[in-house]
Amino acid sequence: MRYLFYFVLFCTVSISCSREVMDPQTGSLAVRFDNVVGGADLNLNGTTYTNSSGEPYTISALNYFVSNIRLRKVDGSEYVVPQDSSYFLVRESDATSQTIRLNNVPLAQYTGLSFLVGVDSLRSVSGVDKRTGVLDPGTGSHTSGMAWDWNTGYIFMKLEGTSPVVNPDATGNRNYRFHIGLFGRNGTPNNLRRVSIAFDGASVTPDNPARSLVTIRANVQTIFAGRTRLSLAQSPNIMIAPKSSEVADNYAGMFSFGNLTTGPQ
Amino acid sequence: MSYRQWVTLAAVVALWCGIWACQPKPGTDNINPDPTPINPTFKTTPLDWKKPANFPDPVYNFNANPLTTQGFTLGKALFYDGLLSHDGTVSCGFCHQPTAAFAHTDHALSHGIRDQIGIRNVPAIQNKAWQREFFWDGGVQDLDLLPIAPIQNPVEMGDTLANVLRKLRNDPRYPTLFEAAFGTKEITTERTMKALSQFMLTLVSSNSRYDKAVRGEGPALTNAETRGLTTFKAKCATCHATDLFTDNSFRSNGLPRIPNAKIDDVGRGAITLKPEDNYKFKVPSLRNVERTPPYMHDGRFWTLEQVLNHYATNPASSPTTDPALRGLTLSNAERTDLITFLRTLTDNEFLSDRRFRQ
Structure with a gap:
């Protein structure tokens, strides 16, 4: 009996010691996506901007999926956010959607993060039971028009608005529409892009409740002028055409580190 | 063991339990809110579904959606309900008629709300458990996701799935039918789609x-x-x-x-x-x-x-x-x-x- 006692005690102590911090071991981290156009905050519908092709345009919608987030530690290793907790839909029209909260993050110093713009190919072909939250075709994504039902797949990034250089469509409006999806099924282009952001040498530690906020800037101008310069007059509608990959390449470059703040969120 | 040892042992066990409780639970901040617990007396009646002897093996994953009498009843109710369309006039069965193997013989092209005409001939619904890709072009790869397309096609049922779910939740009949099929009155995309699949999967033609x-x-x-x-x-x-x-x-x-x-x-x-x-x-x-x-x-x-x-x-x-x-x-x-x-x-x-x- 005595030996059993010491055995249990030993096991308990070893288990306790094997975990660096017992409680709390994890914290939360908030990440805000700040959509901007050049140096200015993005203003839906109201403001006319000019792209690098010299074309004036307005923006009526900007939505994108952020998923499969990984946090990079000081030593270069990564914490992979559990996948079921790693799908977010950022919508310019909904301020609360622009700040995402990562919970149960192991306590460590993180110097950067990476994420997919879009929904990974595996989840894009998963059963209906895996399509919950923002992936639910009955609530989140479809309400925001972020999925195709006739050719099952999510729209990774949607940018819509008007431009005087575009010819009027059937509605009589000079609309442009970028609906970028496709994940490589049936040999279609794979427009999934992983974006990696370094916190400019700074590091952040999760906290409970979340006090740390990483702001990532998303500059819409880059969608028109990243790797490829796009012209709204030439391509007002880009959805499933091969040009969709050029848009994906461009928007993959629109994200940059904004700043890091700590304090009550 | 002495009294003191017993107390210490108890403390150690308690501590151990404490550690257990402190474990982070990855994914617990799931995108899903906790559903209402299922009534312990909840029980469904399995539906007998046999592969016809002269057929190859089905490809539908029945394990993820076991057929039940209650699921079939709900699926059938949904299939024949115009509520699934924007103006209440077009049900699934409106185009997919039983006497035509759930195809449509009156029109060359699909007929939707407000007498709109689509671009393709209505396909039959039979033996869907053996099909991996749906529609004439195979754009949908999962029977459980298929109904979303006609529901949201502007020239077919012309609604949104979100709105259809809202209407189902407000309907006097459906919460009870969902409870019978799935254990609670909760009406979700998954349940709605799986019930429709259950009905469609039973449409097996093998007795010619x-x-x-x-x-x-x-x-x-x-x-x-x-x-x-x-x-x-x-x-x-x-x-x-x-x-x-x-x-x-x-x-x-x-x-x-x-x-x-x-x-x-x-x-x-x-x-x-x-x-x-x-x-x-x-x-x-x-x-x-x-x-x-x-x-x-x-x-x-x-x-x-x-x-x-x-x-x-x-x-x-x-x-x-x-x-x-x-x-x-x-x-x-x-x-x-x-x-x-x-x-x-x-x-x-x-x-x-x-x-x-x-």
Whole structure:
């Protein structure tokens, strides 16, 4: 009996010691996506901007999926956010959607993060039971028009608005529409892009409740002028055409580190 | 063990439990709110679903959606409810009629809310457990996601799934039907889709005269029917393969383009975005073919004679026309025998099954 006692005690102590911090071991981290156009905050519908092709345009919608987030530690290793907790839909029209909260993050110093713009190919072909939250075709994504039902797949990034250089469509409006999806099924282009952001040498530690906020800037101008310069007059509608990959390449470059703040969120 | 040791041991165990409780639970901040707990007395009645002996193995994952009487009842209620459309006028069964193997014989092209006409012929709903890709172009790969497309197609049911779920939640009948099928009154995308799948999966046509002859359960085929079957195996079964009478592939059968058609429907090419897939469409099953006119993706033929005439008279050779059709000949006698054989695929038990009726 005595030996059993010491055995249990030993096991308990070893288990306790094997975990660096017992409680709390994890914290939360908030990440805000700040959509901007050049140096200015993005203003839906109201403001006319000019792209690098010299074309004036307005923006009526900007939505994108952020998923499969990984946090990079000081030593270069990564914490992979559990996948079921790693799908977010950022919508310019909904301020609360622009700040995402990562919970149960192991306590460590993180110097950067990476994420997919879009929904990974595996989840894009998963059963209906895996399509919950923002992936639910009955609530989140479809309400925001972020999925195709006739050719099952999510729209990774949607940018819509008007431009005087575009010819009027059937509605009589000079609309442009970028609906970028496709994940490589049936040999279609794979427009999934992983974006990696370094916190400019700074590091952040999760906290409970979340006090740390990483702001990532998303500059819409880059969608028109990243790797490829796009012209709204030439391509007002880009959805499933091969040009969709050029848009994906461009928007993959629109994200940059904004700043890091700590304090009550 | 001394009293003190017992106390310490108890403390250690308590501490251990504490550690256990402190473990982070990855994914606990799941995107799902916790659903209402299922009543412990909740019980469903398994629905008997057997693979017909002459069929290959089904591809639908029944483990993820076990068929139950309650799920079937809910699925059937949904299938025949116009509530699924924007103005309440178009149910699934509006186009998918039981007497036509859940295809539609009144229109060449689909008919939606406000009398809008679509671009393709309504496909039959039968033997869906054996199909991996749905619609004429295979754009949907999961039966559980299929109904979203007609619900949200502006020229079909013209609503949004979110709004349909809202209407179901506010309907006096549905919360109870969902509770019977799934244990709580909660109405979700997953449950709605799975119930519709359950109903569709039970629509199995496997009791035609041909089936009974093949399984030795009924009279053998007549001489003319057997001649037709021989011709069929030689000249049609490359594409209309197995006792499902389709290989589920996408092929172009060389239909000439109709010059004044509203659109140039490239079919599969619009899904794969490959020019070599242009004008390819799913090879349809020929089960109940006698009862499912019109034929082809655009419903251009109204009789089986017209269909065979197309195949026999050198289909237009577009660059994507299927090589299997090259050099195909059909004599008048072969055509007559083929049609005689195709009529043995009519499954009256299925077409008149009361369980599937509204």
